[in-house]
Amino acid sequence: MAKEELNAFLGSNTVYEGKLVFEGSVHIDGKFTGEITSEGTLVIGKGAVVDGTFNVGELMLSGQLTGDVVAKRRVVVHSSGVLEGRLRTPSLLTEEGGIIEGQITMRAPAQRPEQPKD
Known part of the structure; x- marks a missing residue:
């Protein structure tokens, strides 16, 4: 993971509901319910419990996540x-002990067809 600026840290005693849009990186150690959108990195810490819809550049998961995830x-x-x-x-990448229960779709980003050279 490239070094990104940490824009927010939601600590272990934090409970947040709603929509979160950010650039850079956000680290969650508390509870979050809602929607997260970012081209950056979402880090979900070991004690975190999150539920919702997530559309991010990268996801680093050490806690519990329930919902729909799209990671570019x-x-x-x-x-x-x-x-x-x-x-x-x-x-x-799933480390030994990591759990994924649900549906996984893995596809490379769509590649543009080569243009003929004149």
């Missing part, structure tokens, strides 16, 4: 991570 670049499910729901990403 990649998803990493660490050994303590649990993902329940639908996942779409071109690249997936």
Whole structure:
């Protein structure tokens, strides 16, 4: 993962409901319910519980996530991570102990057809 600016940190005693849009990176250790949209990186810490719809550049999961996830670049499910729901990403890494329960779709981003050279 490229070094991105950490724009927000939702601590372990934080409960948030709603819509979150960000650039860079956001780290959640608390509870979140809602929708997250970003081209950046979403980091879900070991004690975090999140539920909703997630459309991000990258997802780093160490906690529990329930919902629909679209990650444009990649998803990493660490050994303590649990993902329940639908996942779409071109690249997936699951460490031993990580759990994915649901539907996974992995497709490379659409490639443009080559243009004929004159």
